[in-house]
Amino acid sequence: MSTDIKTIAIKLLSTTTVSLAAAAATTLYTVPAGFKLRISHVDIEIGADASTSELTIGRSTALTDFLDTQTLSSLDAALDVGRLMPIPNATTVKQKSYAAGVIIQVDVTTGSGGATNYFYLYGTLDAV
16 A cells, blocks of 8 residues: 555645734635645744734634634744644644635734744645
């Protein structure tokens, strides 16, 4: 049996520039036809102090279903990098899979950072 690494590995699916200067939703990824998505994590690299910015990540119709409100308190200088993901513990962390056509967005609810920040979405695509 052969394994197709392109569909089973956690990989970088999108790189998106996101403003943390004001509250707004930005699309990170749209699940392609014929696949479902499981998000692993989102890495962010900031361009300026974003330490009081808050955001959520999820489908465009449920902006908190991957991550509820996250405060970027430790990201306080240009080029700081952070990883956003649900944290596993003794109780199973519920996550979602997303069907083809679902739009994944970051929703900046409190914007207090710079306009140029890079969001790298990682996940697994499974053929359906």
